[in-house]
Amino acid sequence: MITLLTYAPSFGQPAASPFCVKAMMLLNLAGAVWAPEYINDPRKMPYAKLPAIRVNGEIIADSDNIRAWLEGQGADFDKGLDARQKAYSRALIRMAEEHLYFHVVHDRWVNEDVWTVTRDTYFKMIPRPIRKFVTGKIRKPVIASIHQMGIGRFSPKERLARAEPDIQAIKDLLTGPFLFGDKPTAADVSVASQLAGMMATPVATLLGDRLRGDAKLVAYVERMNEATL
Template identity: 30%
Template sequence: MLTLYSYPKLFGVADNNGYGLKVYAFLKLTGVPFIHQNVFDASAAPRGQLPYIVDDGEVVGDSGTILVHLIRKYGLTIDTALTAAQRDTSHMITRMLDDLYWVMSYSRWQDEQYWPAFRDALLREHPRLTEQDLGKAQEFNSRRYYYQGIGRYVPADAYARGVADLEVLANLLAGGQYVHGPQPTSVDAAIYGFTANILFYPIETSLKRFAASQPELVRHCHAIHAAIA
């Protein structure tokens, strides 16, 4: 059976990382049977990054590549009805979520206003983790943020980037149940991966406050959350 390896669950969602939760939601929406293994150490993953899957002995990493693999291997029809223009829109949304990822991650691991609460939540929900484990992870992430660029922003400017991304998502979702109509497609799983990790986050970051003020984002997130329960 297919196994999904992704980061630990937190705050009521199956993975506290947007990319792993994206794959989890996609598998649930498409009905592909799988086992979910939550891990913290990514050293065994392709390119040292989670999530990844092991499917009949084949190891596939990167959330986007995983979805392509699953669609091809299992003949999934979740995106079959999309037009070329809709596929382009999905692609652009997916790339924008890559930008949102850095801001969301920054809010947890870098911003000293929120880092202690995030650290304590991980320790509380996952007793096998230690403060030393998380301290090393914070140092590693700080280096990533610096070289990516978001780590050179002051918090207000970093969150302005994330809020701008969330505002675009809210606008795209206005007036419809899902991005491309009445049924969810793979891009809806991707959006959920990030909005659930913001809206279910009990600490009032700037991202959480803005997302919670957008009815379309809240509606979409809870619709997917209920569909994959």
């Protein structure tokens, strides 16, 4: 039995983090038997982040490492893909996780209107009288990291313009049900979990509205959810 150490469900998603949703999709695609254990504070994790899995007392942290572990057990998430498709897959995964992800973080943590909802969802276990103070300390380095990586310096319109070519690239590749044909692969897992995270933003934002209004992408995420969750 595998235990997935994950954030709790929120905003209609099975976990607050797209990376935890990704791990769930990978586990299901691999046919693994697993159960979630919900964790609020990731500081004791090997990288102080979630997701991680626990197998026979061993912790495997980071969604890419979870993928590698599952592949070591025999899973093949890219069955039938040739070397060129696997190379595209790698690039798509990095685009989703190292660029689009930060737009999800910006929308949830930096945007003032969304932040109050994020705060009262993610940190509802912190008593209300001290919640604003405590979460302000948690939020500060997140805002700093988004500023550091760059998109924190953009206006909402500039942020949307930066994300748009990525979104269009995903749409252009979606000539079938999934990115590489009739079956979900590792790239779909990473891309769809980040798109779902963007769509789940609980308050209207330019990016959230852009994605929620895109019938092709909404249908794609629904297809992925049906196939993998």
